[in-house]
Amino acid sequence: MNQTLTIQKERLGTYLNQSFIEVGRATEFAIRFFKEAIRPPYEFKELLKQCYLIGYKSLPLVTITGFIMGLVLTLQSRPTLAEFGAESWLPSMVALSLIREIAPVITALICAGKVASGIGAELGSMKVTEQIDAMEVSAINPFKYLVVTRIMATTLMIPLLVIYADGIGIVGGYMGINIHGDVNVVRYLSQVIESITFLDIFPATIKTFFFGYFIGMIGCYKGYNAENGTESVGKAANSAVVTASLTIFIIDMIAVQVTDLFF
Amino acid sequence: MEKNYTLQNSNPVIEIKDLHKSFGTNEVLKGVTFNLNKGENLVVLGKSGSGKSITIKCIVGLIKIDSGIITVFNQEINSLEIDELNKIRTRIGFLFQNAALYDSMSVRENLSFTLRRHDTTLSGDAINEHVLEVLESVGLKEAIDKMPSELSGGMRKRIGLARTLILKPEIILYDEPTTGLDTITSREISELILELRQKNKTSSIIITHDMPCARLTSDRIVILKEGVIHVEGTYDELEKSEDEWVRSFFI
Ligand SMILES: Nc1ncnc2c1ncn2[C@@H]1O[C@H](COP(=O)(O)OP(=O)(O)OP(=O)(O)O)[C@@H](O)[C@H]1O
Ligand SMILES: [Mg+2]
Numbered sequence: 423m424n425q426t427l428t429i430q431k432e433r434l435g436t437y438l439n440q441s442f443i444e445v446g447r448a449t450e451f452a453i454r455f456f457k458e459a460i461r462p463p464y465e466f467k468e469l470l471k472q473c474y475l476i477g478y479k480s481l482p483l484v485t486i487t488g489f490i491m492g493l494v495l496t497l498q499s500r501p502t503l504a505e506f507g508a509e510s511w512l513p514s515m516v517a518l519s520l521i522r523e524i525a526p527v528i529t530a531l532i533c534a535g536k537v538a539s540g541i542g543a544e545l546g547s548m549k550v551t552e553q554i555d556a557m558e559v560s561a562i563n564p565f566k567y568l569v570v571t572r573i574m575a576t577t578l579m580i581p582l583l584v585i586y587a588d589g590i591g592i593v594g595g596y597m598g599i600n601i602h603g604d605v606n607v608v609r610y611l612s613q614v615i616e617s618i619t620f621l622d623i624f625p626a627t628i629k630t631f632f633f634g635y636f637i638g639m640i641g642c643y644k645g646y647n648a649e650n651g652t653e654s655v656g657k658a659a660n661s662a663v664v665t666a667s668l669t670i671f672i673i674d675m676i677a678v679q680v681t682d683l684f685f
Numbered sequence: 686m687e688k689n690y691t692l693q694n695s696n697p698v699i700e701i702k703d704l705h706k707s708f709g710t711n712e713v714l715k716g717v718t719f720n721l722n723k724g725e726n727l728v729v730l731g732k733s734g735s736g737k738s739i740t741i742k743c744i745v746g747l748i749k750i751d752s753g754i755i756t757v758f759n760q761e762i763n764s765l766e767i768d769e770l771n772k773i774r775t776r777i778g779f780l781f782q783n784a785a786l787y788d789s790m791s792v793r794e795n796l797s798f799t800l801r802r803h804d805t806t807l808s809g810d811a812i813n814e815h816v817l818e819v820l821e822s823v824g825l826k827e828a829i830d831k832m833p834s835e836l837s838g839g840m841r842k843r844i845g846l847a848r849t850l851i852l853k854p855e856i857i858l859y860d861e862p863t864t865g866l867d868t869i870t871s872r873e874i875s876e877l878i879l880e881l882r883q884k885n886k887t888s889s890i891i892i893t894h895d896m897p898c899a900r901l902t903s904d905r906i907v908i909l910k911e912g913v914i915h916v917e918g919t920y921d922e923l924e925k926s927e928d929e930w931v932r933s934f935f936i
Contacts (some may be wrong), residue, residue: 544789552785559745559779560799560852561771 451643458563459570468571476537476572477579481586487532488587491524492516492594500602513610514617516595521618522626525587527674530633533580534666538641541572542662545645546655554646569646573638580634581627621685629677633670640666696723697756698856698888699744704753706739713739715912716753721856721888726878728899728920729892730934731909737892738782740909741858744890745779746770757856775803778854778887782861784845786833792844793829796820800851819847823877839866842874850881857881859891863898875901896935908934 496516503509545568548554557564592614599605644662648654699721706714713736721727731737742748744755746762755762757773765773787795796816800807807815820826823843833841842862849857862878863871875898881887893899899906900920907917908931916923916931924935 548788551783551788552781553787555742555747556779556781556785556787559747559774559777560848561774562799562802 447647448639448643451646452639454565455570455573455639458566459574461566465567465571468567469574472571472575473579476533476575477582480533480536480579480583483532483536484529484583484587485590487528488525488590489594489597491528491587492520492591492596493598494594495519495524495591496595496598497601500598512599513595513605513613516598517592517614517617518622520591520595521588521622523674525591526584526626526630526633527670529584529587530580530630530637530670531667533576533583533633534637534670535663537576538637538662538666539659541576541638541641542645543655543659545569545572545642546648546658547652549646549648550650550652550655565646569642572642573635576638576641577631577634580637581630584630584633585627625677625681625685629673632673632677636669636673637666640669697721698723698758699890700754700756701740701744702754702756704740704743704755705751706736706743706748707751712912714743717909717912717914719907719914719917721890723888724882724886726882726889726891726902726904728903728906729890729909730894730899730906733894735909736912737909738860741779741860741890741892744858745774745777775852776855778849778852778857780842780845780849780857780859780862782864784841786836786841786844786848788833790833791829792820792825792831792833792836795833795844796848796851799848803852815851819850820844822850822881823847824873839870842866846874846877853885855885855887857887857889859889859893861892861894863893863895868897871895871898872901874898878902 496512499515500509500512503512503515545554548568554564554568557567592611595614596605596607596610599610641662644658644665648658697720701720702718704714704717705712717736717740719727729737729740739748743750744757744762746765750763758776760769760773762770762773786792787798790798793816796819797812800812800815816829817826820829823846825840825843825847828836828840828844833844836844842865846862859878863874866874878889878891879902882889889902891898891902903920905917906920906923908915908923910930916926916928918926923931926932
């Protein structure tokens with residue numbers, strides 16, 4: 423009995439130890455990004471290509487989810503508001519929830535699923551098939567070419583995708599309102615715009631940069647450090663999604679606290 | 686072909702002394718020592734898993750060594766800063782065991798990728814010309830606009846070789862250039878290796894399991910066993926070795 427307890431303690435010990443080592447290595451990786459990012463030469467062409475692949479190619483998915491978010495949010499909130507006779511608040515409420523919380527988090531999660539796993543799998547397979555080593559021996563810095571460009575692309579594109587999702591969500595909200603009644607577009611939009619202040623948009627946008635940075639960073643970290651063997655490619659992609667999604671929630675929680683403190 | 690081009694000079698371009706490398710508890714290299722002389726084709730034999738690939742990866746600094754000294758062009762590579770190491774790397778060609786072509790790029794881009802980065806003064810036309818020239822030398826000009834996924838194993842090896850050649854390296858490290866190819870293609874590649882040496886005066890380390898390739902290309906052979914160089918000699922010497930284990934490679 424005592425022995426099993428000791429063994430379990432030991433296991434917990436090694437597990438914690440490994441977690442700390444992993445966090446340490448990820449931090450080192452994150453810091454290396456900033457060091458390499460500021461040192462020329464810059465890989466502009468690859469950066470543009472990655473922005474296209476990460477931003478533009480995610481548009482259909484973000485469009486559909488953004489629209490549904492707005493629509494569903496409206497339909498779900500309506501009965502509650504109607505109970506209090508506050509149906510006229512519907513547009514402002516939908517817009518505020520979308521912009522402050524729902525669009526950033528849902529879009530980031532969708533991108534964690536699509537982008538972080540894609541990067542994890544791509545870099546993982548490049549690692550396993552020695553393509554990253556091949557770059558290194560031909561005196562090309564693979565970190566700069568592969569990692570820096572991808573992290574920069576996600577950091578720039580996720581905020582744009584979120585702003586786009588905000589817009590589409592508001593359109594979805596309009597559709598949702600029109601299922602039951604008939605609201606003039608101009609009135610709807612002016613109500614939406616009136617209810618949004620700078621303080622709703624600013625903190626929400628700042629946090630999306632962090633979402634983007636971590637989606638790229640975690641995808642790259644998992645792929646770039648994949649072990650040998652093909653099964654590790656799947657592992658890299660999978661753990662990129664899980665870690666990125668979890669990180670998004672944690673950042674969101676921190677963001678709420680910080681926003682509360684300052685605004 | 687010019688066989689028996691035995692070089693009596695001792696003008697080493699690569700010197701390896703007492704190289705040690707382990708992965709966890711797995712001691713792979715336990716004191717490997719050998720030289721590669723200028724203009725020489727050195728064949729490295731050894732059972733699967735004996736650490737041949739690891740050895741040449743240490744030479745280009747892909748793997749950090751535990752102890753020992755590796756000198757390339759009279760510079761000790763462990764002590765070099767990354768920029769200096771990269772200068773040496775551009776003078777060494779490395780053919781990976783599985784070619785390691787960049788999957789997301791066409792053959793043309795695979796070849797021009799390195800070139801464009803190392804000589805930014807080159808025009809698009811000049812790059813194209815270089816690409817065609819090396820593709821011609823490996824006999825695969827028609828594959829220029831194919832993607833790596835569309836190539837057969839033998840074609841991939843040759844494109845890998847073309848990519849290695851594009852920077853005109855002075856040393857080429859071949860990791861199993863003929864493995865998995867039919868006898869005719871293997872022979873063609875072996876002859877290509879000899880041709881390259883004659884044309885560009887390159888020095889090469891050739892890792893292989895393919896004895897006809899070893900016979901054709903080698904000036905000297907070393908055999909790796911249990912983490913050290915077990916024997917060294919010419920093909921003819923080792924074929925008649927007293928050591929039965931050594932002879933078993935040549936059957
Ligand atoms: N990254 C690594 N991590 C841990 N062990 C490794 C790693 N790379 C190689 N090894 C181990 O080192 C040993 C030698 O590997 P190496 O690839 O050099 O063999 P090899 O002689 O090239 O064999 P083959 O002829 O099959 O290519 C093997 O036992 C392998 O398991
Ligand atoms: Mg090998």
